[in-house]
Amino acid sequence: MKVNCGMEEDNKLVPRDYVVESIKAEIELASPSRRQRIFEAIALAALGSIPWVGGVIAAASVAADKIKTGEATAEKERLFRDWLQQHQEKLQSLHLTLNGIVSRLDSFGDEVERRITSEQYLTLVRKTFRQWDEADTEEKRKLLVQLIMNAGGTRIVSDDIVRLFLDWIELYHEAHFAVIREIYNKRNDPPTRYDIWVGIYGEPVPKDNSAEADLFRMFIRDLSTGGVIRQPRETDYDGRFKKRPRPPRRSASTGTMESAFEDTKTYVLTELGSQFVHYTMNELVDRLPGQS
Numbered sequence: 052m053k054v055n056c057g058m059e060e061d062n063k064l065v066p067r068d069y070v071v072e073s074i075k076a077e078i079e080l081a082s083p084s085r086r087q088r089i090f091e092a093i094a095l096a097a098l099g100s101i102p103w104v105g106g107v108i109a110a111a112s113v114a115a116d117k118i119k120t121g122e123a124t125a126e127k128e129r130l131f132r133d134w135l136q137q138h139q140e141k142l143q144s145l146h147l148t149l150n151g152i153v154s155r156l157d158s159f160g161d162e163v164e165r166r167i168t169s170e171q172y173l174t175l176v177r178k179t180f181r182q183w184d185e186a187d188t189e190e191k192r193k194l195l196v197q198l199i200m201n202a203g204g205t206r207i208v209s210d211d212i213v214r215l216f217l218d219w220i221e222l223y224h225e226a227h228f229a230v231i232r233e234i235y236n237k238r239n240d241p242p243t244r245y246d247i248w249v250g251i252y253g254e255p256v257p258k259d260n261s262a263e264a265d266l267f268r269m270f271i272r273d274l275s276t277g278g279v280i281r282q283p284r285e286t287d288y289d290g291r292f293k294k295r296p297r298p299p300r301r302s303a304s305t306g307t308m309e310s311a312f313e314d315t316k317t318y319v320l321t322e323l324g325s326q327f328v329h330y331t332m333n334e335l336v337d338r339l340p341g342q343s
Contacts, residue, residue, distance in 0.1 A: 085157070085164065086157050090153045092167065092173060093149065093153055093167070094149050096173040096176040096177050097145075097180040098145075100176075100177040100178070100184075101145075101181070103141075103184075104145075148183070148192075148196060152196060152199065155200045156204060159204040166203060166204075171210055172202070172203060175199060175202060175210060175213055175214065175217070176199060178214065178217055179195050179196075179217060182195055182217060182221050183196070188225060190225050190228065191220055191225070194228070194332070195220055197331050197333070198217065198220070201329075201331075201333075208330070213330070216326075216327050216331060219327060220331070223273070223274075224270075226266070226270055227279075228332075229251050230247055230251070230270050230271070230274060230280070231280070231320065231324065231328060232328070233246075233250045234247065234320055235325070235332070238319065238320070241317035241318060242317060243313060243316060244311065244312050244313050244316070245313065246314070248267060256312045259308075259310050259311050259312075264311040267311050271318075274324075278323055278324070279320065279324040279327065280319065280320055280324055281319065282317065282319070283317055
C-alpha cells in the first residue's frame with residue numbers, strides 16, 4: 052500500500068490522519084479482531100512517540116482547511132505540499148516497519164497477546180520508536196525492530212535488560228556491532244584482536260600509531276568496560292570465576308607496548324553480550340515452552 056502523504060489524485064491536501072488511518076484500514080481488512088487489537092496497541096504507542104508525525108498530520112489538516120476556505124495562495128499550497136512530500140519516504144518506512152512488527156507478533160500465537168498489549172511492553176515500544184526515528188543508519192533501525200519483536204514474543208530476559216539493550220543500540224556505533232558480530236561468529240574458536248580486525252577489515256593491519264589502531268583500541272575498550280565482551284575465564288562447579296595464576300616474571304622487557312592487534316589473548320561475549328546478539332541479530336528467537 053502506498054502512503055498518500057496527504058494528497059489526492061487532484062493534488063489537494065487531505066484533512067485527515069492519513070498515517071494512522073491508512074495503516075489501520077489495511078489491517079482491518081486483513082482481520083477485524085485479534086490482529087486489529089495488536090495493531091492498535093503497537094501503532095498508537097509508536098506513532099505517539101514520534102514528534103514529527105503529529106506535526107505532519109496537523110499541518111495537513113490546517114493546510115487543507117485554508118485551501119478549502121480560499122485563505123491559502125498557490126505558493127503556500129505548493130510549499131505545504133513540498134513539505135509533506137519530504138516526509139513520504141519516512142512515512143512509507145514507518146508503515147512497512149509497523150506492518151512487519153504486527154505480522155510477526157501476530158504469528159506468535161494467542162498466548163502472547165496479553166504481553167503485547169501490556170503497558171510494560173508498550174513502554175518499550177515507545178522508547179524503541181523514539182530511537183528508531185532518531186537512528187542515523189538502517190542497521191540500527193533493524194536492530195531496534197528485531198529487539199522489540201523478540202521482546203514481545205519471549206521473556207528470556209527481563210524488560211530492564213531489554214531497556215539496557217536499547218541503550219546499547221543508541222550508544223554504540225556500527226563498528227562496535229561489527230566487533231560483536233565477529234566475536235559471536237567465531238565463538239567456537241575465540242578470536243584475538245588481530246583475528247577480529249582481519250575478520251572485519253582484512254590484511255594488512257595498520258601501524259599501532261595510526262588513527263585506525265586508536266579507533267580499534269577504543270572499540271575493544273568500550274565493549275569491555277560496557278560488559279559486552281571479555282577475555283575467557285575458567286569457572287568452578289558453582290559458576291564462580293577462578294583466579295588466574297600469576298604469570299612468571301619476565302627476565303627482560305621487549306621495549307615496546309602491547310599492540311592494538313595483539314594475537315595471543317582471545318575474546319568472548321559476556322552472557323549479556325550473548326543475549327544482546329540473540330535478541331537483536333537473530334531474526335527470531337525461540338519462545339520458551341509455557342512462556343507468555
